[in-house]
Amino acid sequence: MDFKLKGKVALITGSARGIGYAEAQLLGGEGVSIAVNDIDAEAARAAADQLRQQGIAAWPVAGDASNEDDVQAVVNGVIGHYGQLDILVNNAGIGVKPSYTVETMPAEAWDAMIQSHLRSTFLYTRAAIPHMRKGGFGRIVNTSSMNFTGGGRPGVSHYAAAKAGISGFTRTVAKEVGEYGITANAIAPGYVETALIAGFSDDMRQRLYAQNPTGRTCKPEEVAALVTFLASEQAAFINGALVCIDGGRRDFYWGD
Template sequence: MDFGLAGKVALVTGAARGIGRAEAEALAAEGAAIIVNDIDKEGAEDFAKALRAAGNRAATAPGDASDEAAARAVIAQAADAFGRLDILINNAGAGGRHIGRKAEDLDVDDFDIIVRTHLRSTFLCAKHAIPVMRAGGFGRIVNTSSMNVTGGGRPGVTNYSAAKAGVLGFTRTLAKEVGGDGITVNAIAPGYVATDFIATFSPEKRAVITGQNPIGRFCAPQEVGALVAFLCSVQAAFINGALICMDGGKRDFHWGDA
């Protein structure tokens, strides 16, 4: 199936590695030019070079998408690189030490940085991308929520769950605001995806997670990329304001979760 993305230009935030990289690769495979955003400038450039070496059009727009001045600059760089901007994949976010504690034990900074990097960055990039997309008569925005929203969250990630729930609410309302402009806005809710971060988990922890999934494994980053590419396609023009779950059917959490 031809997704109709040849000649389109896609900006993927947090694309130097992991899920964002797989999303960018999937869009490039459909003919889209890729703008690689990441706070890791060297990593973004290395990935863009790899895309170009494989015969794709690619450029970089490094920067912190959760900072308004930086987000505005990232969108401007993306539009300038190939003369247009058609697709925005909001993938950037933080994790690590900022999650994993119950609400009463969370520092305010640990709450704020998760909301900032996941939710505020989504808002800022969309805010500045929409006028460019509207001028081009075509737009696809795909935001990243989480099965922590569809499954009600699990203990220790209240900040992350709040941010991802915010992403979903933002997505559904924004879809109503811009749908008439030829711009669709959707969200995906991945489960555990087999990234380098997951590789740091102990075998016991990985066994607990996969054992609770009906399919019995982790999601592959390339599977997320394939879903995102479809949502950006011309065939998906009537999908707007949707949340697409990609969690293997796991919609709940147990105290045994690692």
């Protein structure tokens, strides 16, 4: 299928590794020019080099996704380098370890999680919309989580709150920008085979597999395929959606 993405420009936050890198690979393979964003400048450069070796147009741009000045500088840099911005994938965010119950959670841990996931999504979306509106085309894909759609799990209330906020934010943005040829959607992945999962014990991984109707966890390229579709012309009438990619496991509980 031709997704009609050739010539588009995508900014993917947190794309030096993991899910973000897989998204860069698949979008890049469709002819999209990629801005590889990461807080780690060296990691962003290395990822962009790897993508270029695969024949993908890639440019590294470092910046803290939760810092307002950095975000504006990154978006300005993308416009200066590529001349346009058509696709924004908000993928950046910190992990949930250590976990805390609400009673034991330091306010600093709460703030860091909200800033890394929810604030960063807001900042990048706000900065990108004017350029998308100018071009008459835009695709915004935000990353929620099964930890929201599944009702959360003990110990990660800050993460669940951030991901729930992203979903609500996305639906409102969709209503604000739809008339300009821009769509905003969110995805809610389950556990994905990244370095985080690789670091789990064999027993924990087997529990994750057993708890999923498919008997496995998600592959990064499967998330990337969903993002690529939502970025395409074929998905032009999908706006304000929250699309689960969790193998059907929405009612999970960590201890089951």
